[in-house]
Amino acid sequence: MRSPQAALRDGETPSPRPRIQAHSPHHFQSTVSVQKLRRFNVLVLVLRVVAFCFSSASSIFMLVNPKGTDSPRWYDFDAFRFVLAANAIVTVYSLFEMAASVWEISGGVTLLPEILQVWFDFGHDQVFAYLLLSAESAGTELARTMKATDTCTANHAFCVQNEIAIALGFAGFLFLGLSSLLSGFRVVCFIINGSRFHL
């Protein structure tokens, strides 16, 4: 190892203490870093809450459709079943993630062990975002096809309510996709720094 004098001679300055600590896996987090992580977690929580609202609203709209006895039902169509299933899954998942987020913000530690939590969040965000988009696209195509048939002429309200449910699902997908970007960021921070703290 070179002596400190040799390092200075070569024009290097010794790294100040916080810099070295920030890149060590077992480090003491500075107050700034903790505050930034907290703000990051609050943003994640907001996205989770919004995604939960949209996907649960979409599920409910699809589920209570329709009220008439002679009207077709959502479970008569595969694509609408897919839409309801995907939205229900995302609703439950968002609920769990909201709880995990609140736990982390209030206690400062993750609900699951840190490495498990960051990979769990990212993996599920990715898969469920793709799942939700796939369901909504299939639902949209079926709704479009149905519009040209007698089903929608006879049961206009049924078709409109399906379209609203699908639109709400698309909004849910948007916020789940944003969450997946943030949880992806956390995973890479974890890979590079060995910690979800990115500073």
Added chain:
Amino acid sequence: MRSPQAALRDGETPSPRPRIQAHSPHHFQSTVSVQKLRRFNVLVLVLRVVAFCFSSASSIFMLVNPKGTDSPRWYDFDAFRFVLAANAIVTVYSLFEMAASVWEISGGVTLLPEILQVWFDFGHDQVFAYLLLSAESAGTELARTMKATDTCTANHAFCVQNEIAIALGFAGFLFLGLSSLLSGFRVVCFIINGSRFHL
């Protein structure tokens, strides 16, 4: 600033040269780091090539369908037009990304300025992966709906060929999605380290 002696007294060791350089924006990359980046880029190139093959095959299958004169055509159906458009876009994009990858592997520098390149890759990978999945899901739903109609009874080959095109598109989506994970990794490396080198 503390003297190097004071740093040593406090139990710190001066950081060896490569560690400091690896975290500085203007750094000299070690040979190991360059080799790892090269391997990473080769992996990206392989994924691009595979995605290109699948999406171009899907486009061609959809485009040349069908040969009979009395058969319906892909442009009669919105969802199939969407499938063809999405696959064509991904084909052109993959071709550009393959060129950019080969350029980077051979020359060691990115085709566009580094910051632009990492964000361009990641943004387009994300958007096009979602686009492709959405198109394939809509196409699948239409193909399923059509199977129950007279169109598929009269033109069996038309329906089978559409299904093959959609399946190829799904395979293309899979590899584009994997590329988007890797380009996302590069973006976060860039945000944290100020460089696409992650070591």
